[in-house]
Amino acid sequence: MKVQMPTLAATDLAAIAARAQAWADIFKLPLQHRTWRGQTGDFQGSGVGSSLDFQDHRSYVPGDDPRHINWQAYARTGNYSMKLYREEVRPLIDVVFDVSDSMTFDPAKERRSVELFYFAVFAALKSGASVASHLVRGDHYRHLTDDLIHGHAWPRLLEDLPDTGPAASPDLRPVPLRAQSLRIVVSDLLFTASPDTVLRALTRGRGHGIVLAPFLQAEAAPQWEGNCEFIDAESRETHPHRVDRGLLQRYLSAYRRHFELWKTLCRKYDVVLSRVPAEPDFQAALQLEAITSGALEIWT
DSSP states (O other), rough: OOOOOOOOHHHHHHHHHHHHHTTTEEEOOOTTOOOOOSEEEEEEEEEEEEEEEEEEEEETTTTTTTGBHHHHHHHHOOOEEEEEEEEEEEEEEEEEEOOOOTSSHHHHHHHHHHHHHOOOOOOHHHHOOOOEEEETTTTTEEEHHHHHHHTTTGGGGGSSSSOOOOOOOOOOOOOOOOOEEEEEEOOOSSSSSOHHHHHHHHTGGEEEEEEEEEEEHHSOOOOOOOEEEOOOTTTTEEEEEEEHHHHHHHHHHHHHHHHHHHHHHHHHTTEEEEEEEEESSSHHHHHHHHEEEEEOOOOO
């Protein structure tokens, strides 16, 4: 089964990207609550550096930079000591976009998925982070260069993704996630593989994870009754079924257990999960759970 191309045209993607830049002026990533290792930037690092923010002092060791000697202390004690300053770094942020067919099966869900992807990229860029982005489908991935993202040409990479099974989960193990990076995953999580597999890969190398999961109300609370024809989101095959109250309740129970398991295991792995509905406008959708869960914050 070949990967389905998104129905959104390049002009639609450009419009979504423009709005995503505006949304990144309203919502931000929760970067201030962790220490980082990375290139020179504006966030607190896990080492010492040369910013103006005094952190501590220690005894002088031969080879230390003499510019950081505490000369006032030397005048008082006759002993050399060093001033230590907070290291300032650029966080590393890896954005992973699950492009399984279930993400683009419905136009509203496809749009919300793409909106979340662009928003994650632009929010990361606005933070001053070093950003790397990837498309993932099954156990295959494609790295996205800046020109593919900003030129809205990334959908053409989907044509080159090899075939996968209809129920394949996004495999993050081959994706080159950088050590100690913040990983933002956009996925609906509608696959049967254990969350442990995804979450272990998401947090390897002392990484931290945020999952933004788009969903439809028709998935979460369907109004099925009587004879219905279902279309498999992955294979596009149709399956006629008669839906009675008992079948609907079993579906709702299974759907609820599925996401309760995800929430439980995300807490275990210290990954933030936020489900984002496709129907409200984007800002309203983020306000429902992304802010209260800690996945995002509001600029003040």
